[in-house]
Amino acid sequence: MPSVDxxxxxxxxxxxxxxxxxxxxxxEVVVDVEPRLGYVHRGIEKAAGEKTFTQAVYLxxxxxGICNVAHTLASVQAIERAFEVDVPAxxxxxxxxxxxxxxxxSHLLLLGVACELMGFDTLFMMLWRDREVVMDLMELAxxxxxxxxxxxxxxxxxxxxxxEVSTIRKALTSLSExxxxxxxxxxxxPTIRARxxxxxxxxxxxxxSLGAVGPTARGSGINVDVRVKEPYAAFDEIQCTPITYNEGxxxxxxxxxIDELHESIRIIxxxxxxxxxxxIRVPVAEVAPQTAESFSIVEAPRGELLHHIYVKKxxxxxxxxxxxxxxxANMPALCxxxxxxxxxxxxxxxxxxxxxxxxxDRLTLIDIRSHKRKVVRLKSSI
Amino acid sequence: MRLPSLLKEVWKNLFEKPATVKYPHxxxxxxxxxxxxxxxxxxxxxGCGLCGEVCPASAITMEQLGNGIFxxxxxxxxxxxxxxxxxxxxxxxxxxxxxxxxxxxxxxLILK
Numbered sequence: 348m349p350s351v352d353x354x355x356x357x358x359x360x361x362x363x364x365x366x367x368x369x370x371x372x373x374x375e376v377v378v379d380v381e382p383r384l385g386y387v388h389r390g391i392e393k394a395a396g397e398k399t400f401t402q403a404v405y406l407x408x409x410x411x412g413i414c415n416v417a418h419t420l421a422s423v424q425a426i427e428r429a430f431e432v433d434v435p436a437x438x439x440x441x442x443x444x445x446x447x448x449x450x451x452x453s454h455l456l457l458l459g460v461a462c463e464l465m466g467f468d469t470l471f472m473m474l475w476r477d478r479e480v481v482m483d484l485m486e487l488a489x490x491x492x493x494x495x496x497x498x499x500x501x502x503x504x505x506x507x508x509x510x511e512v513s514t515i516r517k518a519l520t521s522l523s524e525x526x527x528x529x530x531x532x533x534x535x536x537p538t539i540r541a542r543x544x545x546x547x548x549x550x551x552x553x554x555x556s557l558g559a560v561g562p563t564a565r566g567s568g569i570n571v572d573v574r575v576k577e578p579y580a581a582f583d584e585i586q587c588t589p590i591t592y593n594e595g596x597x598x599x600x601x602x603x604x605i606d607e608l609h610e611s612i613r614i615i616x617x618x619x620x621x622x623x624x625x626x627i628r629v630p631v632a633e634v635a636p637q638t639a640e641s642f643s644i645v646e647a648p649r650g651e652l653l654h655h656i657y658v659k660k661x662x663x664x665x666x667x668x669x670x671x672x673x674x675x676a677n678m679p680a681l682c683x684x685x686x687x688x689x690x691x692x693x694x695x696x697x698x699x700x701x702x703x704x705x706x707x708d709r710l711t712l713i714d715i716r717s718h719k720r721k722v723v724r725l726k727s728s729i
Numbered sequence: 730m731r732l733p734s735l736l737k738e739v740w741k742n743l744f745e746k747p748a749t750v751k752y753p754h755x756x757x758x759x760x761x762x763x764x765x766x767x768x769x770x771x772x773x774x775x776g777c778g779l780c781g782e783v784c785p786a787s788a789i790t791m792e793q794l795g796n797g798i799f800x801x802x803x804x805x806x807x808x809x810x811x812x813x814x815x816x817x818x819x820x821x822x823x824x825x826x827x828x829x830x831x832x833x834x835x836x837x838l839i840l841k
Binding site for chain 1 (some may be wrong): 733734735739748759762763764783784785786808809810811812815824
């Protein structure tokens, strides 16, 4: 029987961002998927090349509002490497703390959205209520709920006082109790299990060959975590255990995230204990001291995030800026997960990779006469 | 059949205070560290224009006001990163905590 095309998106209630998918279906079963990316391409990479280094950090912070700390962290680390600047130890710990707070808020947000898409609005409301605790901590520590503007080239913006440390500890202890209850609900609740178990399977072999990253890969038993494999910030001194589940279905991916909440709370606690005293920022030259190429990889809430930068001696702006975001890396794996599933399972599978499409959209050249697409290499575009 | 583990918490919610507040009538306030509407200390300003140079959103222009050149911040463009405050050598841009900046006209959002 020939398959039928179903267009979902670019504007669709199940997708929170404009993105189009063409599903080829045979009856109720999805046979093939064709994603169409690019609706929210904003040209941030190009714009970053026209701003000074200081300004570019604020620009890349807006690639993704939810994982803004991961973006600024990757950006400032890449610039610091190119400039050969050493960051004070306390700043590294503060970066780690805010980075993990950001992960807590992102994971709670995603788990809430997943519950909403499953039709489990009670748990959605509870998760988002507890997310407010993290948002308040972000506000206390950085000065804004979402756009933290915390990491700067050479260190961090604000110090954390002893009083704030105790506030963070107290709030995270109560959050930890809540997360335990939600973990139990995710692990045992019949509604969640019926909607997630065996839905959107990704085998470890496919996961590796399609280049899945972050919780998507870890849900298939692939042990990848930048925090462990390539420690950055204070992760070389803080112990971090990667969380993996071997099931490879949507349920496993949600469980990875919920266990990572516990892990993040533990990391923040350890960082607060070990944090040395001292300066939080060093002055950095405004122009590049040498011609260099550098990159930085961090574990964003959605997976590994890469910022790649070229600088030229004497210039105050980057020559070329390149960002590789985790959702982009997860797209081939997502298409694989959707194949063979039911139409009704599409939203759960889609949300289980924690898609963030506004960071995904990248440069593709399309020849309008021949409709041929061409992907431009970094070197040739300088 | 086993009862869902969340049922206890759902039941408890019926007797608890709501998690939300009725915003315009009741306010949560912002912490000391919040980055809100700027306070401009004109007496400290030398009119050097560094704040306008570094502003990532190009929200600051330098204008002749009275007997000197001072920064004028367009709050409708401002992203509240406070890079201007960081760049100011004299500490003339002070962090304020006012967050309710909605206005009927854009002119009201120009901070002199």
